[in-house]
Amino acid sequence: MARGFLKNIFTDKIMLLMVLPGTLWFLFFSYLPMFGTVIAFKEYRFSRDGFWASIVNSKWVGLDNFKFLFTTNDAYVITRNTLLYNAAFIVLGLILSVVMAIVLSxxxxxKLAKLYQTGMFLPYFLSWVVVGYFAFSFLSSERGMLNQVLDYFGAESVQWYSEKKYWPFILIFVYLWKAVGYNSVVYLAAIMGIDKSLYEAAMIDGASKFQQIRNITLPLLNPIITIMTLLAIGKIFYADFGLFYQVPRNSGTLYGVTNVIDTYVYQGLKTTGEIGMTTAAGLYQSVVGFVLVITSNYIVRRYNRDSALF
Known part of the structure; x- marks a missing residue:
């Protein structure tokens, strides 16, 4: 058995070398850090003896670190914001990404399609810091472009960074502007892999372009749509920290609609310096995401085994 195993390694050495960087990345940045989750149950105090010695010497506090999220008055607000924003991102992002991929195809x-694709792909690589300054150039109360337009038409200027009612729409728009182009590439690649003879047969039968999309493109995209949605559900308790911190410029008057779990934990860490509390929040998000993925995948398997993750 050992000889056969070594023979397989030698035979597939090129493929194994190709996956080695990704394997090492997951090992060092995803699996080894799992040992640090014990900090979530300790009152972590760093000592000069090193990281592991600090963990061993820190006092056990059980579930006290988790109380920070569940006993605070803001627990409902940050949980509601995190879930509703991510739900909007998943639904609207899916629809717009699929539509954009179909349009590009x-x-x-x-050549023109490549130009459009590059233009939509570019925002994904911009830092949220840069995007935050872009948004500020539009929303600044003094020199913002939107207020200048409102003044030109005789309308009253808006204090954008003080008005809560606008920000759910602003944050959703900014996220979609940044992410849709990147996500559409996945669906575009799937569309390019569809057998062209299916469309040719549909054209011979007199099917319109809309009918081809409805009866060929969308059904064949269904497996990749399901997989991408399942992966997104696993992160529904995670918020994009840069989006909710940089774009609203950490304005305290907007916390009711911009504060999410990640930003709340960050602000708590700055105030209290409790690393155990932030670890507890991360562990809570990971466990809930894992349960949601398993549950969603089980439901999908009941109806369509081929579309499930596993």
């Missing part, structure tokens, strides 16, 4: 001029 239907452009006859492929």
């Amino acid at each position: 239907e452009i006859v001029n492929k």
